[in-house]
Amino acid sequence: MKNKFSLFIVVIFLSFCFVVLYKGLNTSDNYTPKVNDKRNIPTFEAKDFNSNSFINSDKIFEESTFYIVNIWASWCVPCRAEHPLLMQLSKNQSIKLIGLNYRDNFNNAKKFIDNFGNPFSRILIDKDGTLGVEFGAYGVPETFLIDKNKKIIKKFVGPINQEIVNEIKIIIK
DSSP, X not given: OHHHHHHHHHHHXXXXXXXXXXXXXXXXXXXXXXXXXXXXXXOOEEEXXXXXXXXXXXXXXXXXXXXXXXXXXXXXXXXXXXXXXHHHXXXXXXXXEEEEEESOOHHHHHHHHHHHOOOOSEEEEESSSHHHHHHTOOSSSEEEEEOTTSEEEEEEESOOOHHHHHHHHHHHO
8 A cells, every 4th residue: 555655646646747748848949039129229339340439329320211230250150051141131212221240259340240241331349248238138149220300219139030030121211
């Protein structure tokens, strides 16, 4: 009787462990914050990639147009995958692309741009990652769509794809 009861307890315990582990494996642990509320772009001063001089955000976002801020790095594999789509978006005259080179080696970033092309009207250097954090980024790549009123209206976590490009084109019309 004692053996049957012990076996029953062990089976119940193992069943419980199995259910907990099964649920844990099937539940996504990716946290994607919702950024649907319009918020102002941060005010900042950053080093320009090409001139190596500091520039204020007021000078970068001075035109009344749509902007895309794309946070990228040469060491980021998904950044390479999304780069052709950024090149495609750069041909659209209704939008300006700003690149934010995140925690990268300058020479590697330069090689990346030289090899894959430059879709950005301006590239900013974020050597220590603080500017990315000010935008609300959690990693690379991340892309922010900014409207004509200098408000972040959409955030895309991870590499952009053709569906996102189509969504951006609809928004900026």
